[in-house]
Amino acid sequence: MIDAEETKRFKAKQLRYKKPIVKNLNLDSIKQDLWDIQEECENVRWYTESEDGNDSLINALAGDEDEAYEFKMAFADLCAECDRMREDIEREWVPECFDIFFVAAEAGESQGGLLGWDSYEQDYFGISCDGSFAENEAKKKLKQMTKDDLIASAQQCFKVYSSYIGLRNRYDSLKAAIDILRDQNTGYLQAVKEIEKLYEAASKDGWSREVWSKESREWERYTDALPVEAWIA
Incomplete structure (x- = not known):
């Protein structure tokens, strides 16, 4: 006996390639990443405003309080710019073809692979077939656009991409620095606790x-x- 629901599930899985996105480079993932960066910037602000965090920052910068202030401001500026970009994405024109544009451009090779929309599960999942099927499907849809519309859309897609990547790279650089400071501070605290423990015992x-x-x-x-x-x- 044929299970109708199982058939629907199977067909939906086989057709995921019809509506593909790049896993780490699609509009929803960009919005989420910008939100996560903002949240982490707020965590850094809280950390550097604490006594231990501020002292670690100043010590790491050889006592230069002006440089420490600039470091804090870099996170504050990044937080504000991420918020601004999230608002721009909501208010400004972002082409409907944004997600499939980067699939067609084969960005999946460097951005986590491809996902496809499963109409049965109502969510995105991995694509079981060859990724080239999804890329070709995306190219077909782009070819249906007029040349002028395609050029305008491509320009806007790259503007959004370059703005996002610029913020992402700034965050990665700043995060690497703050992680070093946090590790350093953790080491100091562990040393202090160990000294206290040994002193009490002695x-x-x-x-x-x-x-x-x-x-x-x-x-x-x-x-x-x-x-x-x-x-x-």
Whole structure:
């Protein structure tokens, strides 16, 4: 007996290539990524405004408070520009062919592959067939446009793409720097906690430091290994 629902599911899966998108370069993924970047910029603002985060930032920049301020402002500016681009995408003209344009341009090879719309599941999933089928389908749809419309659409698609990639690259560069600062700060905090733990163990009894107890030896060994910078207030 033929299962009608299973047949619908199978056919929808086979036809996903008819409505393809590039996984990491489509309008929805760009909007989401811009939102995520904004959120992370806000997290960085909160971190650098905290006492530990601000101190780590200034220390990493050799005590240059002006440079630390510029670093914070870079994240603030990026956050504002991501917000502006999200608004522009909603308000300005973005061609309906935006998603298939980059499929036809074979951007899937460098942007996470292709996804296809599943009419049964009502969502995007991986395409089981050869990606060239989806690319050819996208090209067919573009060929149906007039030359003038295609040129205008291509120009606008590249404007959106270049604006997004510019913001993405700025974020990646800034994030690499803040990750280093966070790791550095985490290392400092771990060292402080370990010092406190060893000190408490070594000073539990007044005589323990005098008879050179095991706790005292651990304390001495650890503190001797710390760099001079660790003792600077």
